[in-house]
Amino acid sequence: MALLEVKIPPMGESISSGVLSKWHVKDGDIVKKDQPLFELETDKITSEGTAEAAGKISLKVAVGTEVKIGQAVASIDSSASAGSAAPAAAPAAESKSAAKSTEQSPAVRRVAAETGIDPATVDGSGKGGRVTKGDVLAAAEGKSAPAPTGPAPLAIPSRTAAPFPTSTPAAAPAPAASSGDRQTRKKMTPLRQKIAQRLVQAQHQAAMLTTFNEVDMSAVMDLRKKYQDDFVKKNGFKLGFMSFFTKAVVNALQEIPGINAQIDGDTIVQNNYYDIGVAVSTEKGLMVPVIRNCDQLNMAGIEKGIADVAKKARDGKITLADLDGGVFTITNGGTFGSMLSTPIINAPQSAILGLHAINDRPVAVNGQVVIRPMMYLALSYDHRLVDGKEAVTFLVKVKQAIEDPARLLLSV
Structure with missing residues (x-):
């Protein structure tokens, strides 16, 4: 052997x-x-x-x-x-009935004890043939249904009894649900524990503040609609919104370098590269894979990079190298319908941009009220390093680039 x-x-x-x-x-x-x-x-x-x-x-x-x-x-x-x-x-077939009696939930065992039904005699409808609480109750109803063999005797009230009941008879109390029905307990996964620690740490160590703005998505939506088919034919995947925001963030970081920095003890570390983290929601929790050198990538390169790391994260194949580094993070709660939020900084970074749902809203344009697809933007930043003027200016730069995408080509 x-x-x-x-x-x-x-x-x-x-x-x-x-x-x-x-x-x-x-x-x-x-x-x-x-x-x-x-x-x-x-x-x-x-x-x-x-x-x-x-x-x-x-x-x-x-x-x-x-x-x-x-x-x-x-x-x-x-x-x-x-x-x-x-x-x-x-031996699998031989042990099938034994599995029914030994692998039951607390609720099934409780109902079986109350009804006198042996779970081993019940055909299970649950996953893998497991017997459920409903299966036992159905078997109990089938067992008790044939009991009456004739008409029920009439109850004749005595002369001393009240002609009508003075109160509604109390219904028989339902059996109390077991703790297994009402609650379950499981240990936090290491990944969830780490996420929790990092979020609390960020709030305790940073002087976090959030500034808001709104952006008219009309120009980007029109651009995508106009060139989407050609983009797909050339690249094999769709042009999304994230590449526009990533380019807008890089442009704003180049204009406001103070946000592309971080605090290390009593030292300010200035980053001169543009590795942007994109928050991805997975079944196991939130991850922030990083797209490298976004200042050197075109829209297609950014879209492909986001799609690749998002797939790896959701498939559970993300690596440490995919998560390491990153100077700024973008998170998009709008994909789940969020209208407004205050994102938490991904330490040790100094700022994070939160995107939200796009909704048609009435806005004033050139003195006229028009309906436009609008999105709220939220920039959370570490006020220890970033002043309010820098944060607001940064967010305005992002807004301007999205409302006038030609700025991204000209870097203005």
Whole structure:
């Protein structure tokens, strides 16, 4: 028997442990070389572990266990063939009924005890054939329905009884829901814990202030509508709004360099590059992958960069290199319908731009009231480093570039 240990791979000097959040295989499965085996959540990224050889796998660690870098979580018997897995599947049918009785939720067990129904005798409608609370209740109703065999006897009131009830009879109290029905508890993932720590840290350490403005999206929307088909034909993907805002931010950072800086102790660090972070919402939490050298990219390059890192983040394949650095962040709550918000700075950066939903609103243009697609902009900034004049000027520069995109070409 040739056994190969499956170990947690190294993922950078700053990561020493993580939580094994998911197994892609079951104990005893035959796996192929390079097949994904598990997902590991750390305080920064979620990564996959793959098989270094083909064979039969034996799992050593349960889902939810905190593991160290280099720890063995499974072993692979590389001498096993695909045929050796067949006998293992045979007892599955025999254990099906046992699984029904042993893998029940607290609610199912409670209802089973109250009704006298054995869950093992009930056909489950839940995931994987599991018996649900509704399945047990339905079985109980079916069991009790045939009980009456004749007409119910009439109740004749006595002469001393009141002719009409003086109060409505109280209904039989419903059984109290178990804590499993009303609440669930689960440990925060390392990634969620890190997000929470960073957000609280940013609010405690920075003198955060937010300034607002609104922008007329008509020019950008007209430009996209006019050139969208040609853009898609040439590049294979659509022209979105984020590339316009990214270019507008780079232009404003070049005009107001004080915002492209950060505080390190008692030192001001001035950044002379333009790596822009774009907040991406994933099932595991908010991530901010970085688009590098945005001042050197055209609109297509920025759109492609955003699409690539967003896909990696949502697929759980983001790397530390994708998240590292960044001098400024853009977050778009408008994709979820947010009309206005005060975004929190992504430390150690000094500012973040919040975009919001585009809504048609009446506005005054050249003395006339017209309906225009308007968006609120919010710039949160660290007042320790950035003065109000700089912040307001920066936001006005972004507004001007979006309302007149020709400014982006001329860098004015």
